[in-house]
Amino acid sequence: MDQCSSPRPIYTLHWGDSLTIGLYFLVVLIVGAWATFKAAKGNARGYFLAGKNMTWIPIGASIYASNIGAPLFIGLAGTAAASGIGGMIFEWHAIPFILALGWIFVPVFIASGVYTMPEYLKKRYGGKRLRIYLSVLSLVVYIITKISIEMYAGAVFVQMLFGWSMYLSGSIILIFSAAFTMTGGLTAVLYTDTLQAVVLTGGAIVLLARSLMEVGGYNALLHKYMRAVPNTTLHSNSTCGYPRPDSLSLLRDPVNSDYPWPGTLIINCAADVWFWCADQIMVQRSLSAKNLSHAKGGSILAGYLKILPFFLFILPGMASRVLFTDEVACVDPAACECICGNPAGCSNIAYPVLVLKILQPGIRGLMLAALFAACMSTLTSVFNSASSIFTMDLWTRCRKNASEWELLIVGRIVVLALVGCAILWIPIMQAAQGGELWQYWQMLMSCVGPPWGTVFILGFFWKRATEPGAFYGMIAGQLVGVTRLALSVVYPSPACDVTDDRPFVVRVHFLYVAATEIAVTATLILIISLFTPARPPEKLHRVTWWTRHSRQMPVDDDETDDMSEKNSRIKNDSTAREKPRWRSALEKCCGLSGVKSAKLTAEEMAAQIKRLTSIREKRQSRILLDINAVILLAVAVFLIGFYH
Numbered sequence: 001m002d003q004c005s006s007p008r009p010i011y012t013l014h015w016g017d018s019l020t021i022g023l024y025f026l027v028v029l030i031v032g033a034w035a036t037f038k039a040a041k042g043n044a045r046g047y048f049l050a051g052k053n054m055t056w057i058p059i060g061a062s063i064y065a066s067n068i069g070a071p072l073f074i075g076l077a078g079t080a081a082a083s084g085i086g087g088m089i090f091e092w093h094a095i096p097f098i099l100a101l102g103w104i105f106v107p108v109f110i111a112s113g114v115y116t117m118p119e120y121l122k123k124r125y126g127g128k129r130l131r132i133y134l135s136v137l138s139l140v141v142y143i144i145t146k147i148s149i150e151m152y153a154g155a156v157f158v159q160m161l162f163g164w165s166m167y168l169s170g171s172i173i174l175i176f177s178a179a180f181t182m183t184g185g186l187t188a189v190l191y192t193d194t195l196q197a198v199v200l201t202g203g204a205i206v207l208l209a210r211s212l213m214e215v216g217g218y219n220a221l222l223h224k225y226m227r228a229v230p231n232t233t234l235h236s237n238s239t240c241g242y243p244r245p246d247s248l249s250l251l252r253d254p255v256n257s258d259y260p261w262p263g264t265l266i267i268n269c270a271a272d273v274w275f276w277c278a279d280q281i282m283v284q285r286s287l288s289a290k291n292l293s294h295a296k297g298g299s300i301l302a303g304y305l306k307i308l309p310f311f312l313f314i315l316p317g318m319a320s321r322v323l324f325t326d327e328v329a330c331v332d333p334a335a336c337e338c339i340c341g342n343p344a345g346c347s348n349i350a351y352p353v354l355v356l357k358i359l360q361p362g363i364r365g366l367m368l369a370a371l372f373a374a375c376m377s378t379l380t381s382v383f384n385s386a387s388s389i390f391t392m393d394l395w396t397r398c399r400k401n402a403s404e405w406e407l408l409i410v411g412r413i414v415v416l417a418l419v420g421c422a423i424l425w426i427p428i429m430q431a432a433q434g435g436e437l438w439q440y441w442q443m444l445m446s447c448v449g450p451p452w453g454t455v456f457i458l459g460f461f462w463k464r465a466t467e468p469g470a471f472y473g474m475i476a477g478q479l480v481g482v483t484r485l486a487l488s489v490v491y492p493s494p495a496c497d498v499t500d501d502r503p504f505v506v507r508v509h510f511l512y513v514a515a516t517e518i519a520v521t522a523t524l525i526l527i528i529s530l531f532t533p534a535r536p537p538e539k540l541h542r543v544t545w546w547t548r549h550s551r552q553m554p555v556d557d558d559e560t561d562d563m564s565e566k567n568s569r570i571k572n573d574s575t576a577r578e579k580p581r582w583r584s585a586l587e588k589c590c591g592l593s594g595v596k597s598a599k600l601t602a603e604e605m606a607a608q609i610k611r612l613t614s615i616r617e618k619r620q621s622r623i624l625l626d627i628n629a630v631i632l633l634a635v636a637v638f639l640i641g642f643y644h
Contacts, residue, residue, distance in 0.1 A: 081317045275445065470529075477517040
């Protein structure tokens with residue numbers, strides 16, 4: 001290891017890069033401050049759902065920006081460098097489910113009047129344990145997957161630039177993102193997401209153009225990629241380091257491939273339902289829409305934007321392997337340890353190396369700003385959604401008569417707690433990370449998502465599904481996935497050219513394990529539901545696809561009705577006595593000063609509930625949106641077929 005005795009080089013930024021980054025943060029601060037003062041944050045609906053007054057452009061941009069985070073800069077570009085375009089199937093396969101969010105799931109969520117997904121499960125199935133379980137599970141999943149992976153991916157870039165520690169670089173991004181979420185709520189998140197979506201897309205387009213110029217164009221890239229083999233492979237008898245024969249195929253062999261097509265096209269549907277249609281982060285953006293038509297419009301915009309990762313991340317990742325083959329495609333563990341500090345491989349540095357070595361000063365700074373934008377977009381979304389779940393689903397169970405003011409303060413404290421947990425998780429993430437971040441991320445998603453998605457699908461379309469079936473089915477399915485994940489940690493993948501003698505269950509692709517999760521979950525839900533009492537029809541109003549147009553709200557006598565609790569908080573705040581000075585000072589820090597809740601009459605309250613739960617659309621808008629959805633689906637099918 002003598003060749004690694006000296007530290008890896010640290011790239012110094014030109015003054016033009018620093019100026020670009022500084023201007024970017026100044027603009028984001030201005031936009032965030034404007035959104036903070038613009039936001040209606042005096043009640044939970046204003047803070048967590050942006051006052052339900054958002055239009056389709058910020059909704060669609062936020063859905064896109066919340067997903068296009070640093071894991072795509074690092075992970076998707078890295079998997080493109082390592083194995084070609086196969087990872088793109090997860091992006092284009094998501095388009096139908098983004099549309100399903102607007103056309104199938106959001107209408108039910110709006111009609112039922114929910115804020116969060118655990119709250120919906122409580123209305124649909126009844127009882128307490130399913131809502132509590134999903135609330136706690138959501139918070140854990142956000143920390144160990146979304147936040148930790150975002151931090152790891154961002155730190156790869158920042159460490160190469162400045163040589164900062166993982167803790168320092170991760171902490172700075174976390175704190176900056178948390179500040180926006182705490183002050184402005186979802187309104188500030190949505191507007192800054194829109195700005196950041198523009199920045200990261202613009203910067204990535206510049207890098208794409210520069211990359212194609214360096215390799216000689218698109219056709220030359222495809223040709224040269226299949227010949228990009230590191231010198232350590234060329235000067236040895238090893239077969240490691242050669243591009244996969246199916247590198248230019250999207251649909252791959254069902255047995256001997258990294259992305260088997262039955263798994264990516266069929267089995268992954270349940271996980272996509274969870275990620276795009278039943279996860280708080282994505283659903284919350286759509287629930288902030290002023291009406292259903294704007295929610296659908298946001299889904300269409302986000303769907304079109306999901307076409308872009310092929311050009312923004314896949315092609316640059318492949319170009320990085322062509323231009324810097326020995327670094328990005330290294331296979332010798334000692335050499336990889338020297339180059340990137342990861343003996344499993346260095347494909348994760350494909351995008352950072354490209355940025356640092358081919359872009360000019362100023363533009364390079366723009367790309368660093370784009371990375372920060374990607375990190376912040378995802379993190380602000382996670383923070384806002386996680387605080388919503390904790391506050392509206394867990395805290396209100398302990399404090400049934402909590403005022404709106406108390407809920408808003410608790411929501412901000414939760415953000416601080418998440419920052420602390422994420423920082424503590426960084427070394428665990430470092431230890432667990434393997435050669436390809438994208439594969440690691442997809443494997444984590446497959447352990448949780450399929451049972452979760454199955455519970456929502458059956459709850460939406462089968463009125464006979466009961467709470468015991470959903471609860472035990474979800475737990476059993478996720479136990480299968482967690483067991484497989486634990487075994488993959490105990491028995492890690494062997495290096496290239498080493499015989500794979502792991503147990504058979506570990507060698508089975510994680511997407512096929514997801515099929516087992518779905519089968520176990522669905523079977524238990526069906527059997528247990530048939531042997532347990534059905535939920536009464538009056539409790540299913542507006543909580544299934546078939547009852548979404550019911551004129552009555554669901555009868556909820558398990559506990560005090562959620563909507564009644566929300567209304568009582570409005571009354572509590574409106575009749576509050578004069579505030580003490582410490583509370584006024586705290587409200588100013590949180591951006592809540594000057595907000596007064598007017599006491600509503602019974603008629604006004606009923607009218608407000610009717611407006612917030614309406615799913616009526618203008619006929620012209622509905623037809624226009626339906627036509628656009630069909631066109632988008634056709635484009636997605638064409639792209640998958642063209643690159644099959």
